Amino acid sequence: MASEALRNSSSISASLFLIPCSLSRLRSSIHYPEAGSRISLSRRTTTRKFLAGTTSIRCSGSTNQTLRTCKNCKTQFDPLLNHPQACRFHTAHFGACARNGDFMEVFDLFKSMQMSKTLPDKYTVMSLLSVCPKLNSLALGSSVHGFVIKNEVRCCDLFVCNVLIDMYSKCGSVGSAVKVFNQMRERNLISWTAxxxxxGIHGYAHEALKRFREMELLGFKPDKVAFIAVLSACRHGGLVEEGLELFQCMKQMYRVEPEMDHYECVVDLLSRFGHLQEAEQLISMMPFQPNAIIWRSFLAGCNRFSHTEEQVRG
Known part of the structure; x- marks a missing residue:
């Protein structure tokens, strides 16, 4: 069962989504985290106390401060955990504990959510799914996915599905990523890019290029991230002509200015498959200084194909 798999996990780490909060501006307007805590604890109504609890956690600054605030708020706001929006408090606590590196506390919090029969919202689910690639734990990701399906949690929306595709991809299950995508009723540019x-990452360069063309035909305008994804696919699959064509149409068709990441992909593509003169020409035409990654890719290509710098220039 999904809940058992989560309970048996030994550690959890994540880059977490934090919930939107009506007091989110407080953090930028208060220079000292302690002030945020004092202000939040002064609220009297239940709803204000609840929002204050989440804000106290989010206003924490240093690592130790975060941990102290988490524990204090958990104690002081325990009566509010039956609040209709208690999931927001849990999710904010997720983020604070993750920033502190206390991943077992995140795990305990999710167990407490289950025990209190507090259904997770989409932010909680996205937070849990974000854990899995960092642990390289496909089993954990599948468990979270299964928990959502089995408990009929009505939070498996477009954004959660996008995170599911990314999670399955990074955990090595490209088949599951494709399955999630194919089952989506609604898709956006992020879905296609994921x-x-x-x-591309798993070596299906031709299929990645096919999906990119399909995305274009459906009227989605690729952005710089989408171009990084498809150029990376060309790099992994050795699609030199296709990669160069895409690089050219970035600016000409879509008015997307190539950035360092795009140049890294194309230079590596050219260098990796022996097109050293084209790679050198592209480097010389860059509107900014090439970074170490670009030079490393180019020199690795020279070494691989037994060329010296003089031979390339010749």
Whole structure:
């Protein structure tokens, strides 16, 4: 069962989504985290106390401060955990504990959510799914996915599905990523980009390119991230002509200015498959200084194909 798999996990780490909060501006307007805590604890009504609890956690600054605030708020606001929006408090606590590196506390919090019969919202689910690639735990990701389906949690929306595609891809299950994508009733540019990236990373360059073309035909305008995904797919699959064509149409068709990441992909593509003169020409035409990654890719290509710098220039 999903809940058992989560309970048996030994550690959890994550880059977490924090919930939107009506007091979110407090953090930028208060220079000292302690002030945020004092202000939040002064609220009298239940709803204000609840919002204050989440804000106290989010206003924490240093690592130790975060941990102290988490524990204090958990104690002081325990009566509010039956609040209709208690999931927001849990999710804010998730983020604070994750920032502190106390991943077992995140795990305990999710167990307490289950025990209190507090259904997770989409932010909680996205937080849990974000844990899995960092642990390289496909089993954990599948468990969270199964928990959502089995308990009929009505939070498996577009954004959660996008995170599911990314999670399955990074955990090595490209088939599951494709399955989630195919079952989606609604898709956006992020959905397509996540799928193209998943296919490219796992060596399905032709399929990634096919999906990119399909995305274009459906009227989605690729952005710089989508181009990084498809250029990376070309790099992994050795699609030199296709990669160069895409790089050219970035600016000409879609008015997307190539950035360092795009140049890294194309230079590596050219260098990796022996097109050293084209790679050198592209480097010389860059509107900014090439970074170490670009030079490393180019020199690795020179070494691989037994060329010296003089031979390349010749």
């Amino acid at each position: 799928l193209i990236s998943a296919l």
